[in-house]
Amino acid sequence: MNKQENIKCVMVINEDLPLGVIANASAILGITLGKHIPELVGKDVADASGKKHLGIITIPVPILKGNKEIIRELREKLYTSDFDDVIAVDFSDIAQSCNVYSEYLQKVSTVLEKQHTYFGIAIFGNKKKVNKLTGSMPLLR
Structure with a gap:
């Protein structure tokens, strides 16, 4: 990645969750x-x-606030070729319902992507691209 002024990292979290x-x-x-x-x-210091x-x-x-619809829309955009160079990490109800990683691996392989309910997504990459996706979103407070 380029200089730090050209990159951005945000998290969008579903504000409706506990x-x-x-x-x-x-x-x-x-x-x-x-x-x-x-x-x-x-x-280290x-x-x-x-x-x-x-x-x-x-x-x-x-940390920006969203809801399940906003996060779903972001996730769908991040799957497009326009954002191939952006790192996206998602966390869904599928992952949250599992206690061990092997259970998650098994479970996720049986659930279609459109059936995931996303709790949050972290996005890292080119500042302009991240801003295009999230620039108007408010902070989670």
């Missing part, structure tokens, strides 16, 4: 996204008392 599910979805999206953009995790703190992402990650 707070615990919102937190869980955000955490899962962030961990998965970090795997795919490790170069944006900064170096020490504070003034010499205590070590692990590096965190070096760019902001605004």
Whole structure:
């Protein structure tokens, strides 16, 4: 990816979900996204008392509010060739209903994409493309 001023990362979370599910979805999206953009995790640092703190992402990650329809529409757009170079991580009811990953692998293979209800989606890529998708969306508060 290019310079940091040319990239953007956002999460869009279904605001209608319970707070615990919102937190869980955000955490899962962030961990998965970090795997795919490790170069944006900064170096470890020490504070003034010499205590070590692990590096965190070096760019902001605004959390935007959506609902299941808005997130579905975003996911569909992200499957198009216009956004092939954008990283998209989604978290759905299918994933949330599974306790172990092997169960998720089995279950997801039997459910059509249009049957997924998305709880959230993380989007990373070219700033203009991300803004085109999410630029008018409000922050989740």
